[in-house]
Amino acid sequence: MLPLAGERKDAKGIVSEQSDANEIIRGSSTLKRGFAHMLKNGVVMDVTTVEQAQIAEEAGAVSVMVLDKLPSDVRKAGGVARTASIRIIQDIMDSVTIPVMAKCRIGHVYEAKVLRETDVDMIDESEVLTPADEHHHIWKWDFTTPFVNGARSLAEALRRIEEGAAMIRTKGEPGTGNVAEAITHIKKVNDELRAIKAIYDSGDHQDLVRMAREFKVSYDIVEETAKLGRLPVVNFAAGGIATPADAAYLMSLGCDGIFVGSGIFNANDAKERARAIVLATTFWDEPEKVKEAQKMIDERQSMLGLDVNTLELKMQERGGTS
Amino acid sequence: MKTADDVEKLDGLIIPGGESTTIGQLSLVNSSLRVIKEKIDGGMPILGICAGMILLSKTAADRVVGKTNQPLLDSLDVKLERNSFGRQRESFEAEIAMDSINIPKFHGIFIRAPSVSEANSDVEVLAKFNEKIVAVKKGNIIGTAFHPELTSDVSLHKYFVNLVKESKN
Helix, strand or coil: CCCCCCCCCCCCCCEEEEECCEEEEECCHHHHHHHHHCCCCCEEEEECCHHHHHHHHHHCCCEEEECCCCHHHHHHHCCCCCCCCHHHHHHHHHHCCCCEEEEEECCCHHHHHHHHHHCCCEEEEECCCCCCCCCCCCCHHHCCCCEEEEECCHHHHHHHHHCCCCEEEECCCCCCCCCHHHHHHHHHHHHHHHHHHHHHHHCCHHHHHHHHHHHCCCHHHHHHHHHHCCCCCEEEECCCCCCHHHHHHHHHCCCCCEEECHHHHCCCCHHHHHHHHHHHHHCCCCHHHHHHHHHCCCHHHCCCCCCHHHCCCCHHHCCCCC | CCCHHHHHCCCCEEECCCCHHHHHHHHHHCCHHHHHHHHHHCCCCEEEECHHHHHHEEEEEECCCEECCCCCCCCEEEEEEECCCCCHHHCEEEEEEEHHHCEEEEEEEECCCCEEEEECCCCEEEEEECCEEEEEEECCEEEECCCHHHCCCCHHHHHHHHHHHHHHC
């Protein structure tokens, strides 16, 4: 049974219809969160071309994420980063059997609608692209297509879930090849989950009310999450993952799976690296196998990477206050 | 369970939902696919859900992309159509019936679900939805296109546990 904390049963995105003689429901939280659940323990890879998507599928990726540019190239290019070309997304959907996701700008309701009409399997409302609305994220309950959102803290994660996100990933710092921020974010979310669980177990409802006010979310979702002791949706690691060891470490911190952005296709050994990261993600609790995976890559082929402290653009801060 | 050694110790196995290409490739890596097949041939009950049913099949083709070269167990003589009801936006919940195993009503969660497009005569059809075959059984092998693990109804799990108990006697 999937946790359904924070679910809105009256959402516009939930559709009841007749299919032949049968009554069916689409877009329910079970279907959306269930879809994300099917990706657990897997790797979602950022791709920009059909060829990359096929390499990802052959390597054992559970899904691909289509972008116009890889996050590190977004940094280099500057300017405004928007959703990918629809034609490329469609070509990729026609050439791989695994689910296809695509990114839209934070708050850009119509980029999301365009992606929905394109029939992508999941939409990532992503800080890698230039935000279209600094004050509001998309009200994702209006969509039958599920969404994934980035978060740096429990408060951000719960705000996104309350808006209808069916999956959460850490923000990390995209396009840096530096895993430090993703590690910070997952640890922070886990620490905060432990803290509210302890408050729940102590029976101090007044303190949970205080937490709900601090997080800027409803009391109900705080209480239900505190009771569960984990997020009610799957939580992946993302932002700066470049090697099998990076992926395995994040899995060991309790992530449900991994997103790899620039780390694979900006490396010079993409094929081997894609496979190696999948293996390390699956067998993270067996260091010997992680070593074998790490051996498949050559550190001299890794993307160079960036120091997070000297960055002019911190993508993780986008959409963070709303 | 992740390794061939894990599989050796089992009395029954449920392969849950996920991505069949990924599961297939990973089980090939550590040879558990071969061990699973030997155990099934030896009578171990197995329940394949969605991706798990695809793995049990003889051949699988994607509705859009066509025939896939993914590793399969080839234990059920059926042909699978992947993503048979469409992409995620078309995923749905519906009531289905599996009368022959005394589950007259079951809430089916279909997520990018496959269906059985062709089944050999030795494969029993447990359930259909809109004329598409969504649950099958052959001796110790059960395959479902929908996800009993995502609902609170445990009737199919109970039925499967009984199969495992019977196989031990």
